[in-house]
Amino acid sequence: MAIFKKAEKKLTLNDIVLPEHIGIIMDGNGRWAKKRGLPRTAGHTVGAQTFRKIARYCSDIGIKHLTVYAFSTENWKRPKEEVDAIMKLFKEYMIEAINDFQDDSIVVKFIGDRTVFPDDMLELIEKNEHDSKDRTGMVLNIAMNYGGRDEIVNAVKTLAKDVKDGKVDVNDIDDKLLSDLMYTSGQPDPDLIIRPSGEYRTSNFLLWQSAYSEYCIMDVLWPDFKTEDLDKALIEFAKRNRRFGGI
Ligand code: IPE
Ligand code: IPE
Ligand code: MG
Numbered sequence: 001m002a003i004f005k006k007a008e009k010k011l012t013l014n015d016i017v018l019p020e021h022i023g024i025i026m027d028g029n030g031r032w033a034k035k036r037g038l039p040r041t042a043g044h045t046v047g048a049q050t051f052r053k054i055a056r057y058c059s060d061i062g063i064k065h066l067t068v069y070a071f072s073t074e075n076w077k078r079p080k081e082e083v084d085a086i087m088k089l090f091k092e093y094m095i096e097a098i099n100d101f102q103d104d105s106i107v108v109k110f111i112g113d114r115t116v117f118p119d120d121m122l123e124l125i126e127k128n129e130h131d132s133k134d135r136t137g138m139v140l141n142i143a144m145n146y147g148g149r150d151e152i153v154n155a156v157k158t159l160a161k162d163v164k165d166g167k168v169d170v171n172d173i174d175d176k177l178l179s180d181l182m183y184t185s186g187q188p189d190p191d192l193i194i195r196p197s198g199e200y201r202t203s204n205f206l207l208w209q210s211a212y213s214e215y216c217i218m219d220v221l222w223p224d225f226k227t228e229d230l231d232k233a234l235i236e237f238a239k240r241n242r243r244f245g246g247i
Contacts, residue, residue, distance in 0.1 A: 011235050011238065012231075012235075013061060013231060013234060013235075015238075016234065016235060016238035017238060018061065018062060018063060018234060019063070019190075019191035019192040019214075019234070019237055020063075020064045020065060020188050020191055021063075021064065021065035021066075021067070021187065021188050021189065021190045021191055021192075022058060022063055022065070022066050022067070022190060022191070022192050022193075022194065023066075023067045023068075023069070023190040023192070023193040023194070023205065023206055023210070023213065024054070024066070024067070024068050024069065024193070024194045024195075024196075025069045025193065025194070025195040025196070025199075025202075025203060025205050026047055026050070026051060026068055026069060026070060026196070026222045027069075027195060027196055027197040027199060027203075027221075027222055028043075028047075028196050028197030028198075028220075028221030028222040028223070028224075029043030029044045029046070029047040029221070029222055029223055030043050031043070031197065031221055032046065032047070032221040032222070032223040032224065033046075033223075035221075040082055041081070041082060041085040041086075043221075043223055044082075044085055044086055044089055045085075045089065046223035047222045047223045048089045048092075048093060049223075050222055050223055050224075050225050051068060051070075051093075052093075052102075053227070054225065054227070054230060055068070055103075055106070055140055056102055056103050057227045057230060058138060058230070059103050059105065059106055059137055059138040059140075060103075063138055064138060064139065064188075065138065065139045065141070065187050065188065065190075066138060066139070066140050066141070067111070067140075067141040067143060067184070067190060067206065068140070068141070068142055068143060069143045069146065069203075069205045070086075070090070070142055070143055070144050070146075071086060071090075071112075071143070071144045071145055071146070072143075072145075072146060072147055072203060072204055072205075073112070073113065073145055073146065073147030073149075073150050073204065074147065074203075074204065076145075087121070090121070090144065091120075091121065091124065094121075094124040094125065094127075094128055095124065097128050097132075098124070098127055098128060098131060103137070104135065105135050105136060105137025105138070106132060106135060106137050106138050106139075106140050107132045107133060107135045107136075107137065107138070107139045107140065108128045108129060108132045108140050108142065109129055109139060109140065109141045109142070110125045110128070110129065110141070110142050110143075110144055111141045111142070111143050111144075111146050111151075111183035111184060112143050112144045112145040112146030112147070112150075112151075112183065113145050113146075113147075113150060113154075114144070114145065116145055117144075117145070139187060141183075141184065141187070143205070146183070146204075146205075147204045148202070148204045148205060148206055148207030148208065149204060149207060150204075151182055151183055151207070151208065152182075152207065152208055154181075155178055155181035155182055155208075158181050159173065159177070159178070159181060178208070179208070179209075182208055182209065184206075184209055189209045189210070189211070189212065189213065190206060190209055190210060190213045191213060191214065191237070191242075192213065192214050192215075192216060192233065192234070192237045193205070193206070193210055193213045193214070193215050193216070194216045194218060194230070194233045195215065195216070195217050195218070196218045196219075196220050196221060196222045196225050196229070197218075197219075197220075197221050197222060198217060198218070198219045199217070200217055212242065212244050214237055214240050214242065216233040216236055216237060218232070218233065
């Protein structure tokens with residue numbers, strides 16, 4: 001008699017607990033373009049569309065916080081033409097987000113050192129944040145000129161100044177105080193960080209906040225990333241056993 005293995009039930013999003021906060025390192029645009037004989041900037045253009053689609057999807061399925069890594073403090077090392085093309089895409093997105101946002105429940109925030117951006121970009125950043133601040137849906141953090149080390153250095157500088165001015169006692173410095181000085185102040189730490197493009201590194205993303213984040217490294221390149229890939233990561237996350245140092 002043939003023995004049939006009991007078929008394992010295929011999990012769907014309805015069966016699992018979703019992470020409250022997802023981080024995504026939107027990587028692989030350049031390789032996607034290279035594979036097709038296109039300039040790297042073409043990969044960024046398609047990657048920007050993927051971002052719109054995935055952000056919308058996260059909001060639709062009820063994710064509370066999404067942080068996307070769009071441009072790092074190290075990405076300025078790239079050729080000017082590529083940096084300019086990425087900045088142009090940001091601008092287009094920010095104008096679109098103000099005028100005709102597909103999901104008007106999303107709260108838009110920008111994390112990173114914004115002081116380097118020209119006035120017109122800064123105005124768009126501030127207008128997006130201002131116009132969306134009273135919404136009640138998903139918080140979308142866009143990491144632009146963001147670096148985890150840079151964020152920690154800035155927090156330490158603020159703290160040092162507060163100690164010097166007598167506003168903070170050295171003995172009161174703890175995790176919570178530092179967390180409140182990060183760009184993500186008031187938001188939960190990411191539960192899940194997804195990195196498409198198969199690279200096994202953080203590349204300076206949310207260093208402080210990711211102490212206990214689950215990483216999901218995926219082989220797909222960001223411009224090819226589909227909502228089904230996000231589902232896969234969510235299901236993988238649901239199977240992980242998070243211990244936070246306990247047993
Ligand atoms: C991510 O894709 C986008 C940015 C860093 C701005 P990449 O441009 O790093 O793509 P790869 O890693 O070269 O394929
Ligand atoms: C990380 O990707 C930054 C973003 C996706 C915005 P990089 O492509 O810059 O990372 P490395 O250089 O491969 O580590
Ligand atoms: Mg890359």
